Amino acid sequence: MSIRPRTPAPATPAPGKLALPELGEMKRRGDKIVMVTAYDASSGRLADAAGIDLILVGDTAAMVVLGHESSTVPVTMDEMLFMTRAVTRGARRPLVVGDMPFGSYQVSDEEAVRNAIRFVKESGADVVKLEGAGPSLSRARAIVGAGIGVMGHLGLTPQSATVLGGFKAQGRTAEQARRLLDDALALEAAGCFALVLEAVPAPVAERVTAELEIPTIGIGAGAGCDGQVLVWHDLLGLYDGRTPRFVKQYADLKADIARALEAYAADVRSGAFPEGRHTYAMPEEELAEFESVSQVDVRRDHVRQDRE
Structure with missing residues (x-):
């Protein structure tokens, strides 16, 4: 008689779930890692069916889902938990990454650990992501020490876009590039299992990737990263705002949806x-x-x- 629970406990890999150490093996084999954002059960299910490796429930939801203009800062912890919980109901194999929103980890290590635990226990996230280095190093170390995997994020960090002077590429001078490399190595030493590099010159991202043992996931950081991530609404052509230059749009669903809704309205009225x-x-x-x-x-x- 088996005593294995049908529903695994929080932070326990389900049958068929991509194992976290496998990401490091993929880097060593040269297999590219695919990550995409998602915000509900149906998108999680579709990403799973497409063979996506990682799903990031990103704080970009502030703009693409919740309608806030030009900032990820307004999204709350409760809103992120709600969306992450929905995604985990749809995604089975991919690792689901809960993006810690602004204010959920900046105050203290204890607050960071408390909110990371909420992501795992309340929403079913497998791991969490946080932005920056500096104070974020001790936050990452504390969360990893609590038994929760942490993905780092360097380069353009949207939560601090105002301090960075807007949504601009980072690491474009030799001094900035050296600092970015140092921060990446520090995050690796703090226990991060992977690192997002956003809006970083391709040669810098390639150098960082070569120096790290953990995989890098690029977004606007060139093909030299170990993997890539795009925002769901950007790659599917759903976002109504301005998209960054690094976005490749694979569909124009916004136009398809508009045509479908117009046809429906016309049929009802006629x-x-x-x-x-x-x-x-x-x-x-x-x-x-x-x-x-x-x-x-x-x-x-x-x-x-x-x-x-």
Whole structure:
């Protein structure tokens, strides 16, 4: 008799789940790692079916899902937990990464660990991601010490875009590039299992990737990274705002959806929808009995019931 639980405990890999150490093996073999963002169960399910390795429930949801303009900062911890919980219901094999929102880890190591635990226990995330180095080094070290995997994020870190002077490429001077390399090595030493490099010159990202034992995931950082990530709405052509130059759009779903909605509205207004095949029938004898009941009888029955 097996005592293996049907539903694994939090932070316990489910059957078929991509094992975290496998990412390091993929780097060593030269196999590219594929990551995409997702924000609900259906997108998680589709990403899983497509063979995606990692799903990042990103704080980009602030802009692409929740409608905040030009900032990831407004998204809350509760909103991130809600979306991560939905994604984990749809994704089985990919590792699901909970993106720690602004304010969830900046205050202290203890607060960072507390919120990382919430991602694992309440939303079913496998691991978490945080941005930057500096104070984030001790946060990463503390979370890893609590038994939760941490993905780092350097280069353009959207939560601190204002301090960086906007959504601009980072590491474009020799001094900045050296600092980025030092920060990457420090995050690796702090226990991070992988590192996102965003909007970093390709030669810098390639050098960082070569220096690290952990895999790098690039977004606007060239082909020399160990893997790539794109935002769901960007690659599918769903986002209505301005997309960065590093985005490759693989579909134009926004236009397809608009055409479908316009066609639906036109059919409803013209009476073309619904057709007979979209409705339900009833037995002829039941219909005849229903139609034999007069409105007077129906009203009389209602009056009698009200009096009783």
